Amino acid sequence: MILTTLQLEEFRSYRRLSVDLPAAGLRIFGQNAGGKTSLLEAVYLLATMRSPRASSERETIHWESGVELGLPPYARVAARIRHNRHETDVEVVLTVDEERGGALRKRVKLDGRPRRAIDAVGALKVVLFTPDDLNLILGSPSVRRRYLDITLSQIDSTYLQALGQYGRLLEQRNSLLKELGGRRPRDERAIEDQMAYWDAEIVTRGAYLLAQRLRYVHEVDRVAAEEFRALARTEDRLGLRYSTTVTLPDALRERVVESTLADAQAFVARALESDLHRLRPDELRRGVTLVGPHRDDLHFLLGGHELSAYGSRGQQRLAVVATKLAELRQVVASTGERPVLLLDDVLSELDPEHQERLLAVLGSAGCQILITATDRALLDQPALAALPLVEARNGTLVWVEGEEASQPSEHG
Ligand SMILES: Nc1ncnc2c1ncn2[C@@H]1O[C@H](COP(=O)(O)OP(=O)(O)O)[C@@H](O)[C@H]1O
Ligand SMILES: [Mg+2]
CATH class of the missing domain: 3.40.50.300 (P-loop containing nucleotide triphosphate hydrolases)
Known part of the structure; x- marks a missing residue:
C-alpha cells in the first residue's frame, strides 16, 4: 500500500x-x-x-x-x-x-x-524504525508488551478487540478480587461462584492474546535471527524468547506454535485457568491478577546471553533493526x-x-x-x-x- x-x-x-x-x-x-x-x-x-x-x-x-x-x-x-x-x-x-x-x-x-x-x-x-526502538531492549517489560500489542493489532483485528476487552476485564476482575479479599469472614463458596464468570471471560481473551504472541514471537525469532546474521555478520545467534507468567512447559509451547490457532488458544486457556485457580489465595490477598499476558515479557538474547546486559550498543541497535525487519516480513506474510x-x-x-x-x-x-x-x-x-x-x-x-x-x- x-x-x-x-x-x-x-x-x-x-x-x-x-x-x-x-x-x-x-x-x-x-x-x-x-x-x-x-x-x-x-x-x-x-x-x-x-x-x-x-x-x-x-x-x-x-x-x-x-x-x-x-x-x-x-x-x-x-x-x-x-x-x-x-x-x-x-x-x-x-x-x-x-x-x-x-x-x-x-x-x-x-x-x-x-x-x-x-x-x-x-x-x-506501517513499520516504524526509530532510535527509540532501543527501548525495546533497554526499557521495561511494558514497552515490549506494548510493541507486541501494536504490531499484532495491525495484523489481526481479533487481537485488537481481545486486547481492549482483556484490559477492561482485568480492571473489573482486580476490583472484585480486592473486594472479596477484604471481606470477613470469608465464604469460599461465594468467592468461587463470583469469580467463575470473570475467570472464564478473562481466560478466553487472555489465551487468545498469549497464543498469538507466542506464535508471532516464534516466527519473528527465526526471521530476526536470519536478518541479524546478514546485518551483523556474526556467528552469535540473535534469539527472541517470549517469557510468560502462565505455566506452559516447553512441550506445550511447541504445540501452541505448531497447531491451529483455535487449538493453541484452547491449550493456553486450560493452562491459564488452572494457574488462576492455584493462585486464588494469593490473588485475593493482593487484590490483583497475577498471571496472564499483562505480566509477560520478551527477551532478546545474543548467543544465549541477555542482550540488554551483555550486548554492545551497536549489537543492540542491529538487533532492534533485525527485529523490525522481521516484523516487516511478518506483516507482508500475514496480510499480503x-x-x-x-x-x-x-x-x-x-x-x-x-x-x-x-x-x-x-x-x-x-x-x-x-x-x-x-x-x-x-x-x-x-x-x-x-x-x-x-x-x-x-x-x-x-x-x-x-x-x-x-x-x-x-x-x-
Ligand atoms: N503541539 C505543538 N505545537 C507546536 N509546536 C510543537 C508542538 N509539539 C512540538 N512542537 C515543536 O515541533 C518541533 C519538534 O519537531 P520534531 O518533529 O521533533 O523535529 P525533528 O524531528 O525534525 O527534530 C519542536 O520545535 C517543538 O517545539
Ligand atoms: Mg526527530
Whole structure:
C-alpha cells in the first residue's frame, strides 16, 4: 500500500500542510526541531490510532490551535491510501473538550464515515524504525508488551478487540478480587461462584492474546535471527524468547506454535485457568491478577546471553533493526500487503556499511519509504536515489529535488 496524499492541520509545528507523496516515498532532511519526527508521527497515528511518542496525545495539538479565533483547539491528520486498485481515506481529528474538563476526543473517519478508532487500525499499515526502538531492549517489560500489542493489532483485528476487552476485564476482575479479599469472614463458596464468570471471560481473551504472541514471537525469532546474521555478520545467534507468567512447559509451547490457532488458544486457556485457580489465595490477598499476558515479557538474547546486559550498543541497535525487519516480513506474510516504512533518523545510528545493508534490504522489500535525517548527506545513498528530497523547516516542507509534479504545496 502507498500513501498518495497526506494532510496535517494544527498537528505539532504544522499549521497546515498538504503533500502529494510519490509511490517510492520521500527523503526528508532538516535541522533539529524542523518537524521530521512529527511528520512520521502523523502517519503512524493514522495507522495505529496512537502516537508513538506522546504519553498524552494532547501534546500533538498545535500550541496555539484555536487561539486566534477563540475556537477549541484541535489537530487533524488525513491521508489517502492506495492498495491494489482501490483507495481509502483515513482521517483522525483530535479535539479538546473544554466542557469535559479538557478531555481529549479522538474522532476517526474511514472514507468520510465516522468509525471507532479500533475499526480503523490497520487500514494503513506501517513499520516504524526509530532510535527509540532501543527501548525495546533497554526499557521495561511494558514497552515490549506494548510493541507486541501494536504490531499484532495491525495484523489481526481479533487481537485488537481481545486486547481492549482483556484490559477492561482485568480492571473489573482486580476490583472484585480486592473486594472479596477484604471481606470477613470469608465464604469460599461465594468467592468461587463470583469469580467463575470473570475467570472464564478473562481466560478466553487472555489465551487468545498469549497464543498469538507466542506464535508471532516464534516466527519473528527465526526471521530476526536470519536478518541479524546478514546485518551483523556474526556467528552469535540473535534469539527472541517470549517469557510468560502462565505455566506452559516447553512441550506445550511447541504445540501452541505448531497447531491451529483455535487449538493453541484452547491449550493456553486450560493452562491459564488452572494457574488462576492455584493462585486464588494469593490473588485475593493482593487484590490483583497475577498471571496472564499483562505480566509477560520478551527477551532478546545474543548467543544465549541477555542482550540488554551483555550486548554492545551497536549489537543492540542491529538487533532492534533485525527485529523490525522481521516484523516487516511478518506483516507482508500475514496480510499480503506491503506496509509503508517509516525510518526516523536511524541512519545516523549506524556505520556506513550497516546503513548500506539496511537500505539494500529495505529497497528489495518494494515498500514506500519515508526516511528522515538531520544530515542531508546521509540520504545521499544509491538505494534512495528514486525518492524525492524535501527539507522540513518550521512546519513546512520545501522541495529540493525530484519529481516537480508532486511538489508539496502549502495552503492557507
Ligand atoms: N503541539 C505543538 N505545537 C507546536 N509546536 C510543537 C508542538 N509539539 C512540538 N512542537 C515543536 O515541533 C518541533 C519538534 O519537531 P520534531 O518533529 O521533533 O523535529 P525533528 O524531528 O525534525 O527534530 C519542536 O520545535 C517543538 O517545539
Ligand atoms: Mg526527530
